[in-house]
Amino acid sequence: MPDKETGLNRREFITKSAAGMGLVAIMSSPLVEILKLKRDKPAEGNSQITSAAGDAPKNAKRLGQWCMVLDLRRCDGCTGLDLPPQCTQACTGYHFVPKGQEWIQIFKTELQGDGSYFLPTPCMHCENAPCVNVCPVAATYHTDEGVVLIDQRRCIGCRMCLGACPYQRRFFNWGTPEQPPEVNSIPYSPERQVPAIRGTAMKCDLCANMLHDDEPPVCVNGCPRKVIYIGDLTEDIASNGKEVVKLSRFLAENNAYHLKEELGTQPKVWFIPGHGEAVGRDAYDTKDRLPSVWAWGGDGFDYRINVVGQKQ
Amino acid sequence: MRQGVESYSERLERVALAPIGKTSTGFITFILILLAVAGWGLYAFILQLKYGLVATGMRDQVMWGFYLVNFVFFIGISHAGTLISAILRVTNATWRTPVTRMAELITVVAISVGALMPIIDLGRPDRVANMILFGRLQSPLLWDIVSISSYLSGSLIYLYLPMIPDLALMRDKLRAGESPIKRTIYTLLAVGWRDTPQQRHRLEKAIGIMAVTIIPIAISVHTVVSYVFSMLMRPGFDSTVFGIYFVIGAIFSGIASILIVMAIFRKLYHLEEYITERHFKNLSWLLFATLAIYAYLTFGEYLTIGYKLKHEEKMLLDSLFLGGNAIWFWLFAIGGTFIPAVLLLWRRGPVLPRILTAAVLINIGMWIKRFVIIVPGLQVPLMPYDFGSYTATWIEWSITAGAFAVFILIFSVITKLVPALSIWEVAEHHEAETAHSTGAAEEVEVAR
Numbered sequence: 001m002p003d004k005e006t007g008l009n010r011r012e013f014i015t016k017s018a019a020g021m022g023l024v025a026i027m028s029s030p031l032v033e034i035l036k037l038k039r040d041k042p043a044e045g046n047s048q049i050t051s052a053a054g055d056a057p058k059n060a061k062r063l064g065q066w067c068m069v070l071d072l073r074r075c076d077g078c079t080g081l082d083l084p085p086q087c088t089q090a091c092t093g094y095h096f097v098p099k100g101q102e103w104i105q106i107f108k109t110e111l112q113g114d115g116s117y118f119l120p121t122p123c124m125h126c127e128n129a130p131c132v133n134v135c136p137v138a139a140t141y142h143t144d145e146g147v148v149l150i151d152q153r154r155c156i157g158c159r160m161c162l163g164a165c166p167y168q169r170r171f172f173n174w175g176t177p178e179q180p181p182e183v184n185s186i187p188y189s190p191e192r193q194v195p196a197i198r199g200t201a202m203k204c205d206l207c208a209n210m211l212h213d214d215e216p217p218v219c220v221n222g223c224p225r226k227v228i229y230i231g232d233l234t235e236d237i238a239s240n241g242k243e244v245v246k247l248s249r250f251l252a253e254n255n256a257y258h259l260k261e262e263l264g265t266q267p268k269v270w271f272i273p274g275h276g277e278a279v280g281r282d283a284y285d286t287k288d289r290l291p292s293v294w295a296w297g298g299d300g301f302d303y304r305i306n307v308v309g310q311k312q
Numbered sequence: 313m314r315q316g317v318e319s320y321s322e323r324l325e326r327v328a329l330a331p332i333g334k335t336s337t338g339f340i341t342f343i344l345i346l347l348a349v350a351g352w353g354l355y356a357f358i359l360q361l362k363y364g365l366v367a368t369g370m371r372d373q374v375m376w377g378f379y380l381v382n383f384v385f386f387i388g389i390s391h392a393g394t395l396i397s398a399i400l401r402v403t404n405a406t407w408r409t410p411v412t413r414m415a416e417l418i419t420v421v422a423i424s425v426g427a428l429m430p431i432i433d434l435g436r437p438d439r440v441a442n443m444i445l446f447g448r449l450q451s452p453l454l455w456d457i458v459s460i461s462s463y464l465s466g467s468l469i470y471l472y473l474p475m476i477p478d479l480a481l482m483r484d485k486l487r488a489g490e491s492p493i494k495r496t497i498y499t500l501l502a503v504g505w506r507d508t509p510q511q512r513h514r515l516e517k518a519i520g521i522m523a524v525t526i527i528p529i530a531i532s533v534h535t536v537v538s539y540v541f542s543m544l545m546r547p548g549f550d551s552t553v554f555g556i557y558f559v560i561g562a563i564f565s566g567i568a569s570i571l572i573v574m575a576i577f578r579k580l581y582h583l584e585e586y587i588t589e590r591h592f593k594n595l596s597w598l599l600f601a602t603l604a605i606y607a608y609l610t611f612g613e614y615l616t617i618g619y620k621l622k623h624e625e626k627m628l629l630d631s632l633f634l635g636g637n638a639i640w641f642w643l644f645a646i647g648g649t650f651i652p653a654v655l656l657l658w659r660r661g662p663v664l665p666r667i668l669t670a671a672v673l674i675n676i677g678m679w680i681k682r683f684v685i686i687v688p689g690l691q692v693p694l695m696p697y698d699f700g701s702y703t704a705t706w707i708e709w710s711i712t713a714g715a716f717a718v719f720i721l722i723f724s725v726i727t728k729l730v731p732a733l734s735i736w737e738v739a740e741h742h743e744a745e746t747a748h749s750t751g752a753a754e755e756v757e758v759a760r
Contacts, residue, residue, distance in 0.1 A: 107696040121695065130545060136451035137442040156442050157365070157435015159375040160453055163544045168695045172375065172435065175366030198364045199435030263545060304373045304697060 065146045065233035066206055066268065068217075069247070069256065070120055071240075073274025075227045076281035077106050077118035077289035083224075084290040087120055090222020091204070092292060098177035098196050099294040100303040103169075103204040104219050106289050115283030117275035120227065122219065123148060123169045123204035124259065124267030131161035131170060140201070146233075146268060147206045149190040155200035162201060166263055170203045171303055180296040216241060225279050233268075320746075321739045324586070328731040328738075329485065331581045335728065346721040353714015356707045357432060365435055367707045373700030374690040378708040379433035382715055384558070384682045385565070386426025387460070387537055389675070392566035392573075393419025393467060394530035395598075397474075398523040406744070407594055409737040410586040414577060415570050416471040417726055422569075423464045425719045430456070432711060452543045455536040463526075463533045470522045472501075476515065477736040480505035534562040541686065547624040548617070548689035557609045561678060564602040568674040571595055573723075575668050577732050586738055589663050596667045600656040603674070607649050627692045631699070637688045640680050648677015 078085050085106040097103055104122040111117055125148045126132075132140050132148060139155040142148055150161075162170045177196035186194045191208040207217035216230045221241050231238030231247045238247040250256075256270040275283045318326075360367045370377045396415035400408040430453075431437055447454045480502035486495055505511060538558035541549040551557075571592065578587045614632075617625045632641040652670035660666075691700035704712075 109696040119696070134451050134453070134543060136448060136453035136457075137439075137446040138448050139442075139446075154439070154442055154446060155436065156439045158430070158433070158453055159435070160451065160540070160544075162372060162375040163541075163546065163690065166545045166694050168372070168693070168697065170372075172372055173364070174368075174371060174435075175364045201435075304371055304700065 063145050064211065064235070066125070066211060067146075067231045067233050067238070067247070068122065068125075068206070068269045069229040069231055069238055069250065069272065070269065071227050071229065071254070071272045071274065071278075072117055072119065072276070073272060073278040074225045074276065075106075075118045075120060075274070076225065076276035076279050076285075077108060078224070079118075079285070079287040079289060080276075080279060080281060081224060082290070084292050085120070087219035087223045087228060088292050090218045092294060094207070094218040095205075096179045096183045096194050096196070096296075098171075098173060098179055098202070099296075100178075101171040101202065102292055103171070103202075105169075108288055111275060111283055115275065116285070117283070118289065119271070121167060121169060121259070122269060123206070124167055124265065124269045125206060127266035127268065128264060130164035130166065130265060134160040134164045136160065143208065145208070145211070147208045147211075148203075149205055149208060150193065150201055150203060151190040152193060152197045152200040152202065153188070155197075157199040157201070159201065166260055166265065167267075170201050172201050173198045174303070178294070178296070225276075320742055324733075324735055324739055324742075325481065325485070327582060327585070328733040328735045329482070331728060332482065332731065333728060339724070339728075343721065343724065346717045346724070349717035350714045350721060353711045353717065356710035356714065360432075360707050360711070361437070367705060369703045369705050369708060371700075371702075373693070373697065374687055374702035376433070376686055376690060377702055378683075378704045378712050379429045380686055381679065381682045382712055383426050383429035383433070384537055384686070385679050386422045386429065386715070386719070387533060388558075388562040388565045388678065388682070389569040390419045390422035390426060390463070390467070390566065391530055391534065391559075391562040392422075392570040393417070393470075394526055395563050395566055396570060397470065398526045398530070401519075401523045402527070405594075406741055407591060409741040410583070410733055411570060411574055411591060411595075412474065412737065413471075413730075413734045414573050414732055416467065416474075417723060417732075418566070418569055418573060419467045420464070420471050421719055421722045421726070423460060423467060424722070425715055427460050427464065429715065452536060452539040456540060459529070459533045459536045463529050466522065466526045466529050470519075470526055473515065473519050473522060474734050474737060475730060476502060476505050477507065478731050478734065480507070481735060482730075531559055534559045541689070546689045546694075547622070547628040547692045548685065551613060551617075553609060553613055557606075557613065560602055560605050560609060561681070564599070564606045565675055565678040567595055567599045567602060568671040568678070571599065571667060571671040572675065575664065577727065581727075581732055583733060586733055592664060592667050596656050596670070599667075599671070599674070600653065603649060603653055603656070607653070610645075610649075624692050624694065627699070628688055631688050631691065632684065636699075636701075637684060637691075640684050644677045644681040644684055647673055648681060649674075652677070 083089075085104075087104050088102050088106060091097060091104050092102070095103065104120055107119045107121065108116050109119050125146060127146070129140075129142070129148050132142060135141075136158060137154055137156055139152070140148060140150045140161055157172070159172055162168075162172055173196055176198050179194070179196055183195040186192060188194065189209070191205060191212075193202055193205060196202060207215075207219075210217060211230075216239070217228075220228045220230050220239075223240075226240040226242050229238040229240045229245070229250075233247065236247045238245050238250060251270055251272075254272040256272050258267045258270060260267075275281060276285075277283070368377060393416040396408055397412040401412075431440055434440060443454065443457055447457070449455075479498055483495070483498040483502045486498065535555040535558065538554035542551050542554035544550070574587055574591065574595075578584055614629065618629050621629075631637045652673045655666050655670040655673075658666075687702050691702065693699060
């Protein structure tokens with residue numbers, strides 16, 4: 001077998017490879033710029049929305065710090081009206097929420113002693129959001145106005161956020177989401193999560209695009225009982241569309257609380273304890289809420305658990 | 313059959329190089345079966361790509377399933393190599409030499425297969441590059457990427473370095489009629505190894521550095537694998553002990569795997585002279601030691617949450633000890649730890665079958681244990697939902713079977729390309745041992 005000398009000794013080899021690597025590093029420096037540009041993309045999306053919505057100068061104004069107050073004294077889960085929960089319906093109708101997901105969901109749960117109350121739960125838009133912390137690609141993030149959004153065009157579908165959310169307020173498009181055809185005419189942005197993309201996470205976005213236009217989230221106006229207040233922490237004000245309250249005083253006087261306060265997630269959604277007494281619901285009322293309705297039909301599937309033998 | 317005197321090193325080379333490049337019909341059939349299973353897994357994965365993850369049993373409540381169980385399992389057994397070749401090297405346990413190569417091979421192949429699992433699990437595998445493009449260091453998943461890729465590259469180097477003298481040997485042993493491609497590949501890989509004292513010194517030094525480097529990397533790997541779970545506010549996940557718990561679990565299942573692999577190759581490649589009962593016994597003690605630590609950590613983990621009995625954790629323990637997951641938990645506890653412990657301690661009957669049974673039970677038990685860690689913790693509802701459920705679909709079963717097939721496949725093929733024993737290390741170890749006795753003991757008489 002021929003014993004060939006390579007003509008390079010070790011020292012030369014090392015210097016040459018180091019020089020080569022340096023060259024590669026210099027030549028690839030434009031890549032850094034490209035990567036930076038890509039990083040800036042979601043922000044670009046946001047500005048598009050604001051500029052598209054606003055020739056009006058109101059979009060250039062101060063930033064809000066949005067929050068929500070849910071007055072459970074007025075919530076009867078729409079059982080008194082014999083309707084499916086209207087907040088969920090309004091949300092589903094506006095966002096074309098894929099069949100099977102309920103971004104603001106009404107749970108019937110137990111009171112101390114006996115009896116029950118209804119608990120409407122949107123995304124808590126936590127200040128210390130576990131879902132934002134664990135996202136590996138920054139697809140879920142806080143906006144300047146404290147809203148937690150998801151960029152479905154970046155989401156890789158690892159579902160760390162679903163595992164992290166202690167309120168289980170995140171949903172995953174396991175299959176192709178069932179939505180009506182009109183979603184395709186709406187331009188996508190993280191603030192307007194349509195059309196839904198298979199293999200990505202979705203959740204309540206606090207109707208961030210509507211807040212830009214000084215409109216309340218659709219669930220606020222959708223609620224016939226005026227349970228839901230949208231508030232702004234910077235202005236210390238909140239409104240349910242009918243009355244306007246001073247936020248801090250309203251929270252203090254009515255013993256408002258956070259869900260799972262002890263976890264330290266610092267949610268921006270408060271609850272005022274109650275069981276619908278203000279709208280005439282008895283604590284012992286056994287009537288359950290009606291299931292949500294999706295106007296566009298479709299087969300749907302259970303998003304919570306896999307039912308064996310279900311159609312794929 | 314050859315008759316005459318054969319030196320120890322000659323015989324070693326002959327035995328170790330015998331399987332290289334030779335394929336029996338049995339081997340071909342075996343490979344074909346593995347390819348079929350792997351192909352079936354690939355078909356299932358293509359279907360999953362077509363329909364999305366709705367084809368699996370995972371849903372919003374239990375959002376992770378078999379894929380992540382496999383991920384933790386494979387990354388777990390990859391710790392075999394690190395333990396055998398790095399930890400035992402650093403602690404100067406010279407008996408390890410005949411098993412180092414196999415252990416390192418397990419490491420490299422297991423990491424490669426294991427690292428695929430989270431990608432298969434992604435809802436958008438097409439966007440996997442986002443992990444690099446937009447990676448955020450706050451996310452435990454990114455820690456995984458950094459750690460696992462370092463571990464894979466480190467292990468590849470650590471597999472390759474001690475292989476250089478053996479590759480040189482194979483380059484020199486190639487007969488005239490062999491294909492030039494083969495010659496070129498072996499020559500390239502042997503990087504001009506001439507076995508000079510200087511080269512040997514450098515190689516020893518490099519291996520020494522790698523051995524020390526790879527230990528912290530290996531520990532970090534399974535620590536951050538555990539962090540993917542323990543950074544979540546879930547009953548059973550919310551634990552500070554998870555890092556070390558997973559590391560010990562990994563070494564535990566790693567030793568069990570190397571025992572199984574050793575037994576198979578000892579039999580198939582006739583390595584009885586080099587891999588002796590002593591190796592099995594020594595490793596079985598290490599196996600028992602890690603088993604004891606693992607059992608202790610398991611006990612501590614469940615005692616601390618069971619004593620305080622927070623609402624959600626009570627639901628978890630109910631499910632694990634008595635409820636729907638009890639069968640899995642007790643299969644692990646009894647079949648995966650108690651019975652193996654008895655088998656390892658009860659020193660009656662033939663050694664090998666006893667230790668092997670324990671090793672197989674441990675590996676099955678540890679797969680189940682990973683399932684018991686991941687799935688029941690996700691089944692517990694955090695909001696007023698019902699208790700979650702998870703049943704793997706045939707897609708998940710097929711991809712899992714495919715992953716195991718690929719693991720065995722790559723492993724089998726590599727052992728046909730490079731010797732399963734580290735020839736020069738075994739020879740060196742033998743020289744060192746015989747140097748103690750008479751100098752003339754070099755020649756060992758074997759009549760054949």
